Amino acid sequence: MTVRAYAPGRVNLIGEHTDYNDGFALPIALQVGTTAEFDTVAGGSVIEVSSSQEDGTATIPLDTAPGEVRGWAAYVAGCVWALREQGFAVPAGALRLTSDVPVGAGLSSSAALECAVLLALAPRGVDRTLLARLAQRAENDYVGAPTGLLDQMSSLYGAEDTALLLDFRTLAVDPVPLRLGEDVLIAIDSRTPHQHAAGEYRRRREVCEAAAAQLGVAALRDAPDDAWEALADGETRRRARHVLTENRRVLDAAAALRRADHREFGALMNASQASMRDDFAITVPAIDLIADTAVALGAYGARMTGGGFGGTVIALAPAAAARRIAEALPERVAGAGHPAPSVATVRPGRGAHVLSDVRSQR
Numbered sequence: 061m062t063v064r065a066y067a068p069g070r071v072n073l074i075g076e077h078t079d080y081n082d083g084f085a086l087p088i089a090l091q092v093g094t095t096a097e098f099d100t101v102a103g104g105s106v107i108e109v110s111s112s113q114e115d116g117t118a119t120i121p122l123d124t125a126p127g128e129v130r131g132w133a134a135y136v137a138g139c140v141w142a143l144r145e146q147g148f149a150v151p152a153g154a155l156r157l158t159s160d161v162p163v164g165a166g167l168s169s170s171a172a173l174e175c176a177v178l179l180a181l182a183p184r185g186v187d188r189t190l191l192a193r194l195a196q197r198a199e200n201d202y203v204g205a206p207t208g209l210l211d212q213m214s215s216l217y218g219a220e221d222t223a224l225l226l227d228f229r230t231l232a233v234d235p236v237p238l239r240l241g242e243d244v245l246i247a248i249d250s251r252t253p254h255q256h257a258a259g260e261y262r263r264r265r266e267v268c269e270a271a272a273a274q275l276g277v278a279a280l281r282d283a284p285d286d287a288w289e290a291l292a293d294g295e296t297r298r299r300a301r302h303v304l305t306e307n308r309r310v311l312d313a314a315a316a317l318r319r320a321d322h323r324e325f326g327a328l329m330n331a332s333q334a335s336m337r338d339d340f341a342i343t344v345p346a347i348d349l350i351a352d353t354a355v356a357l358g359a360y361g362a363r364m365t366g367g368g369f370g371g372t373v374i375a376l377a378p379a380a381a382a383r384r385i386a387e388a389l390p391e392r393v394a395g396a397g398h399p400a401p402s403v404a405t406v407r408p409g410r411g412a413h414v415l416s417d418v419r420s421q422r
């Protein structure tokens with residue numbers, strides 16, 4: 061074995077669809093992740109890749125170009141391509157992926173995969189923000205998913221007992237201590253995988269760009285908090301209002317966390333959920349019911365996390381309420397005709413790192 065690298069999934073605590081508007085978000089890295097094991101093969105010209113999540117193997121030519129490799133292996137091929145576009149030599153070899161991040165649940169299995177693969181294939185010591193950009197490039201330009209940098213930055217910079225206040229204009233990472241004490245973070249997987257999300261995501265991005273152009277700013281980040289009032293078209297107004305109010309909520313939420321004021325943090329989560337539901341229109345009925353039920357059962361706050369149209373709800377709750385949620389919520393949601401959600405406790409985990417590297421000994 062040559063290199064083993066690990067990268068976690070993430071949960072965004074607050075700040076949705078703000079990354080591509082040069083705004084703010086407050087994610088944590090999770091304690092589940094993807095491991096990439098890479099053995100170099102001298103004289104080869106391809107990478108053979110296998111995954112514990114997928115049947116069969118895929119062959120990736122080192123000189124691959126967008127469109128060539130499709131399906132799950134496109135995420136790996138995209139990393140190979142982005143590294144070479146950046147001028148890094150990528151060795152031939154065999155790559156094995158193992159993962160315990162649920163796929164398509166909104167916990168960013170895709171960024172966990174990209175960041176683990178990049179750490180395993182890149183030369184040692186490459187700047188993490190550059191790795192995040194390469195992962196984004198792989199996902200945007202090779203796979204064709206127009207996602208922002210939130211997922212990759214979270215996976216690469218995460219730390220235990222820490223939330224990350226991310227500024228997507230400067231790419232500054234400001235660690236915020238997350239002192240849970242007796243309180244609990246709960247990830248509630250709706251088991252409604254985010255379908256048709258790519259087209260809707262693209263549409264939201266376009267409307268945000270149009271709103272910024274109408275307001276005469278480079279990105280919605282630059283507009284005053286109440287600038288949405290000046291927009292004539294109803295859809296554009298609501299989308300801009302979400303982004304502008306969400307940026308404010310993220311900054312307020314980081315301040316609340318620093319004071320360990322979980323009640324205030326929860327209130328901001330609830331306001332974010334309402335904004336995603338009413339203004340940005342990215343939730344679905346199962347998600348709304350889960351968030352409302354978690355709060356009814358005593359959570360300080362609950363909101364959808366991730367790009368939307370399904371996926372996971374994150375809730376912050378006192379320990380007793382967390383127990384009630386685990387016991388009662390799945391049945392209540394299933395009783396309303398939705399898939400029974402799965403409930404898991406999450407904690408902020410360590411960010412991506414190399415587990416072992418014996419390249420220098422070869």
Ligand code: ADP
Pocket residue numbers: 094111112113114131132133135157158159162163164165166167168169170171173366
């Ligand atoms: P998520 O919210 O989990 O990131 P995405 O749709 O962005 O959802 O990415 C999921 C896709 O990433 C999967 O459909 C698959 O193609 C790929 N993927 C993620 N993790 C793995 C893995 N461990 N092995 C193979 N493919 C993976």
Ligand code: MG
Pocket residue numbers: 168169170171211
């Ligand atoms: Mg993803």
